[in-house]
Amino acid sequence: MTATPMTATPLTETADSAPATQGLRSLAADWSSDQEVFKQVHWGKAMMWVFLLSDTFVFSCFLTSYMTVRSSTTVPWPNPSEVFALTIGGRPIPLILIAIMTFVLISSSGTMAMAVNFAYRRDRLKTTLLMIATAAFGATFVGMQAFEWTKLIVEEGVRPWGNPMGAPQFGSCFFMITGFHGLHVSIGVIYLLTIASKVARGHYEKKGNYEVVEIAGLYWHFVDLVWVFIFALFYLW
């Protein structure tokens, strides 16, 4: 099916019901209308949002269970500021690796946002390069996380069932939450590289529809979004 019937409807829709497109009235009109709720929204984008909503709940369950075990333990919680400190130049700097990881992921979000922008302008070269840059930032992030895990397991002796620094729940929360997030980043890198190669080969030129890049971008920004919460609630709290 071509995009013709899909595009014809929303255009006439807004022209006919122009007053209804404002405020809560548009909300009520969209939800009570026939057949289609998310008007003028690409189905893939709506589906990605719904998936991200479900993923929000998955991560929220992890973070809430972390809150529960942390506030119910009578043993002191290991201080993340010291656990994740790195000694650079003979002086321990608190949380520095995590800070760098945060900046890497934010930078990847920035390049991805620009990739989406260039995709809609049909600048295939810039889109591809920016998506590859995003994937490279993501791979860097995963690499740093692997380094962090190795340091924690080998040097600090943290295990999912215990650690020498305090509450045994620290290990299980840490590996569960950051592991699941790292898995998301790894999948995102593969996803982005797939879409980037298709953009480079001109796969979307035929229909001229670059919505896929924005959908991939939504997933990537979500990965960054989850890290914002993990950084604040696990590492800084």
Next chain:
Amino acid sequence: MTASMDNVGERAAHQAAQPVPHPASLHETAPAEASKTAHVSGQQHPIGMYLKIWGYLFVLSTMSYLVDYFHVEGVLRWTLILVFMLLKAGLIVAVFMHMAWERLALMYAILVPPLCLGTLVLLMTIESNYTFWTRIIFFGKGP
């Protein structure tokens, strides 16, 4: 609301301003072009906007890192961490994920359901408080 700015007039102006990059065969490109502009009208932003948001995110991340670096403690620490976290999350969702330019129907469908997590957090706070005091009372300084 920001969503109301994608009204018909603006969209028409956007469409008029769109250069047509592929004038190869009119029959081929016409529907594709229409689909592009119809979906995309809200998504044509200057690159400068993304760079600005990127800068804000960097500053906010640095500030939340400095909270830890300068050992801010207690209620002030938690407040600052949560404020910076929510500001960053808001910027990412609103601008990078283009939620600010989506239709209200989608906005509400995605942003309202997570609010019920507040109930979960509240319940688990009560529960963990109960567990904590049970451990103190029955196990002394137990596990």
